[in-house]
Every structure is written in C-alpha cells, then in structure tokens.
Amino acid sequence: xxxxxxxxxxxxxVLLLLIVYMAxxxxxxxxxxxxxxxxxxxxxxxxxxxVATNPASxxxxxxxxxxxxxxxxxxxxxxxxxxxxxxxNYKPADYLNWKVRPSWLLVLISAALIxxxxxxxSIIINWNxxxxxxxxxxxxxxxxxxxxxxxxxxxxxxxRFETVPQLLVGLLVFAAIPAVGEELVFxxxxxxxxxxxxxxxxxxxxxxxxxxxxxxxQFFGFFPRAILGALFGYLYFWSxxxxxxxxxxxxxxxxxxxxxxxxxxxxxxxxxxxxxxxxLYSIALSVLISAAIIYFLYQGFARLPLRKQSVAEAEExxxxx
Numbered sequence: 001x002x003x004x005x006x007x008x009x010x011x012x013x014v015l016l017l018l019i020v021y022m023a024x025x026x027x028x029x030x031x032x033x034x035x036x037x038x039x040x041x042x043x044x045x046x047x048x049x050x051v052a053t054n055p056a057s058x059x060x061x062x063x064x065x066x067x068x069x070x071x072x073x074x075x076x077x078x079x080x081x082x083x084x085x086x087x088x089n090y091k092p093a094d095y096l097n098w099k100v101r102p103s104w105l106l107v108l109i110s111a112a113l114i115x116x117x118x119x120x121x122s123i124i125i126n127w128n129x130x131x132x133x134x135x136x137x138x139x140x141x142x143x144x145x146x147x148x149x150x151x152x153x154x155x156x157x158x159x160r161f162e163t164v165p166q167l168l169v170g171l172l173v174f175a176a177i178p179a180v181g182e183e184l185v186f187x188x189x190x191x192x193x194x195x196x197x198x199x200x201x202x203x204x205x206x207x208x209x210x211x212x213x214x215x216x217x218q219f220f221g222f223f224p225r226a227i228l229g230a231l232f233g234y235l236y237f238w239s240x241x242x243x244x245x246x247x248x249x250x251x252x253x254x255x256x257x258x259x260x261x262x263x264x265x266x267x268x269x270x271x272x273x274x275x276x277x278x279x280l281y282s283i284a285l286s287v288l289i290s291a292a293i294i295y296f297l298y299q300g301f302a303r304l305p306l307r308k309q310s311v312a313e314a315e316e317x318x319x320x321x
Contacts, residue, residue, distance in 0.1 A: 005087045011197040018084055018189055025080035029072040036071065037064050056157055066158045070173040077181025081189050096188050099240030099304040106300050110235055110244050111251040113293045117231075118255075119278040119286035121224050128223045129275035144219040151218060152273075161261040170257045179250035186212050186229065187236040187245050205233035228252065234294075238301040 005017070034045040041060040043051055052068065055061030085092045133141040159174070161167045186208050195204035206226075213226030232245040239245075262268045277283065 005089070007088055007090065009088070011193040014084075014088070014193045015190060017087075018081065018185070018193075021080040021084045021087075022076045022185070025076035026072060028079075029075035032075065033064075033068050033071050036067060040067070055154070062158050062160065065154065066169070066173055069158065070177055073173075073177045073181050077185050078177070081181075081184045084189065094307075096184075096242040097240060098307060099301075100307055102239055102241060102244065102301065102304055106239070106297065107244055107247055109293060109300075110239075110248050110297060113290060113297070114228075114231075114248045114252045115255055116286060116293065117290040119282040120290055121227070122276070122278045123283060124224045124227065125221070125275050126277040129220050131220065148218055148220050159257075159260055160264065161257065162264050167257070167261045170261070171254055174257050175250050175254035178253055179246050182212070183232065183236075183242060183246045183249055187233055188242055191233055191236065201237055205230050205237065208233055235297070235301075238298055240301070240304060240306075244301075 009017075034048055037043040037048055037051075038045065041064055043058075043060055043064055048064070051058045051061050051064050055065045058064070082092055085095055159170065161170045190211065191204050191208040194207050195201060198204055198207075209226045209228075209230035209232075212229030212232075213222045213224075216222075216225055218225075232249060235248055236242065236245045256272065259268070259270070259272045263270055263272055278286075
C-alpha cells in the first residue's frame with residue numbers, strides 16, 4: 001500500500017487520525033462480531049446489543065463478550081494503527097524499530113522485570129484502591145466505584161480458565177492481542193508523536209503513560225497502570241525495538257491470566273484480585289532488584305547500534321534521548 005498522507009503532518013493531526021482510524025476499526029470489529037456471533041453462538045445481530053448490555057442473563061453471554069473483546073482489540077488496536085502507518089508512507093518495521101535487534105537475554109530480563117517489580121507496585125495498588133476523595137468530589141467517587149464494580153463483574157464473568165483450551169484463549173484475548181495492540185497505539189504511535197511534538201522523551205513517556213492508565217476507565221487502578229505504561233515507554237525508547245515492550249506487556253497480562261488459571265483449577269490458594277500490599281521484606285527486595293535491573297537494561301540497550309534503515313530519523317531520536 002502506498003501512503004497518501006504526508007509524513008510531515010503535525011503530530012496533533014497524526015494523533016487525531018489515529019483516533020479516527022481506531023474508530024473505523026471499531027465499526028469494522030462490530031460488523032465482524034455480528035457475523036461471528038451468529039455463526040458461532042447463534043446470536044443474531046439484533047440480539048447482540050441485548051447480550052452485550054446484560055451478558056450474565058444470556059447462556060452465550062460470556063462467550064460473546066470474550067469474542068467481542070478480542071475482535072475489537074484486534075481491529076481497533078492492531079489493524080487500525082498499522083493501516084495509519086502505511087497511510088503515512090511508513091514501513092511499520094522501520095518506523096517502529098530504529099535499533100538493531102537486542103539479544104534474547106535483554107528481552108527476557110525486560111520481561112522478568114515486570115514480574116519482579118510487582119511486590120513494589122503492590123504499595124501503589126493498595127494506596128490507589130483505597131483512595132479517599134474530599135466531600136465535594138463524592139459524586140465522582142461514587143460514579144468511579146460503580147464503574148469499577150461493573151467492570152469487575154464483567155471481567156469475572158469472562159475470565160473463566162478452568163481448562164487448558166480456556167487458558168490458551170485467555171492468553172490470546174487478554175495477553176497477546178492487548179500486548180501487541182496497546183503497544184502499537186500507545187508506545188509505537190502516540191508516544192512517538194508526542195515526542196515529535198514536545199521534543200522531550202520524559203514528557204512523551206509520562207503523558208502517554210497517563211493516557212494509558214486513563215483509557216482503562218478504572219480510576220482505582222489508574223496510578224499503577226500509568227506507572228506501568230511509563231515503564232513500557234522507557235523500555236521502548238531505550239531499546240528502540242517494539243518487541244521489547246510487547247513482550248513485557250504480554251508477561252504482565254499473561255502472568256495474571258496464568259495465576260487465575262491456577263487459582264480456578266485449585267492448584268494454588270491465593271486471592272489474585274487482592275489489593276493488599278505484599279510483605280515489607282518482599283517490597284524492599286523488589287525495589288532493590290528492580291532498580292538494579294532497570295539500570296542494567298538502560299546500559300545494555302544504550303549499547304545497541306542504530307539500524308541502517310531510516311538512519312536520519314533514528315539519529316534524531318538518539319540525539320534527543
């Protein structure tokens with residue numbers, strides 16, 4: 001596909017186009033879901049809205065909502081941003097990757113970091129989950145908690161992983177597709193364009209992290225998600241490779257899915273949804289190990305040379321970071 005939009009378009013217009021393309025992906029996804037729901041579950045297009053509104057009341061509700069989640073993420077978060085890059089006359093592989101491929105050791109350590117930092121992050125999770133608002137914001141707090149409870153009920157309904165096939169579907173829908181799609185949208189395009197706009201790597205990373213936390217519409221989990229998004233952002237800018245935050249994101253989501261599977265099959269006895277902080281010794285150890293790993297990754301990724309493709313653009317990124 002030959003691009004029909006100038007690469008020199010102002011970042012604000014690129015971000016606006018990203019929203020437009022994602023909206024188009026959403027409508028395509030809804031059409032695809034309408035066809036697939038009828039074919040797989042016997043739910044017609046006219047019944048789909050009722051099932052989506054109250055999936056617990058329909059025997060095929062959980063399956064339809066699980067499929068809706070996967071298809072919607074695929075078209076809106078993967079197909080749409082890739083189509084945008086092609087429209088801008090970019091080769092996605094060149095645009096998204098300006099350094100040579102890192103060793104698998106660095107990629108695996110990046111993934112391990114996401115698990116090892118979880119005890120430290122449990123403090124922020126606990127603080128955010130129990131955040132109290134002043135009296136004048138009581139209306140917002142009530143609305144936010146209601147949204148949180150509704151989403152928790154839906155999540156509980158569609159996250160049933162009691163068999164290996166269910167686990168594999170769960171890893172696809174809740175780990176693989178979101179890892180690829182959300183990193184393409186937030187780190188690959190939004191963060192890069194905000195960086196073009198601001199000229200400051202840290203501003204781009206944290207603004208994108210905040211948007212990443214907000215878009216999940218779970219205020220009482222907003223801050224840990226925003227911090228996690230920022231961590232993905234630093235891994236991307238340091239490594240210059242889209243695969244690094246994708247793998248890290250997959251491990252973050254996949255770890256939760258796998259732990260739910262172990263819990264639901266009674267392999268382990270743990271409350272995966274708990275917001276309580278982990279023991280103090282594990283938090284302290286997590287902070288020390290995570291800080292050491294982050295420094296090691298920063299040094300390791302800094303030694304990666306630029307790719308020969310798109311050298312001028314890559315050098316500009318390197319100069320500013």
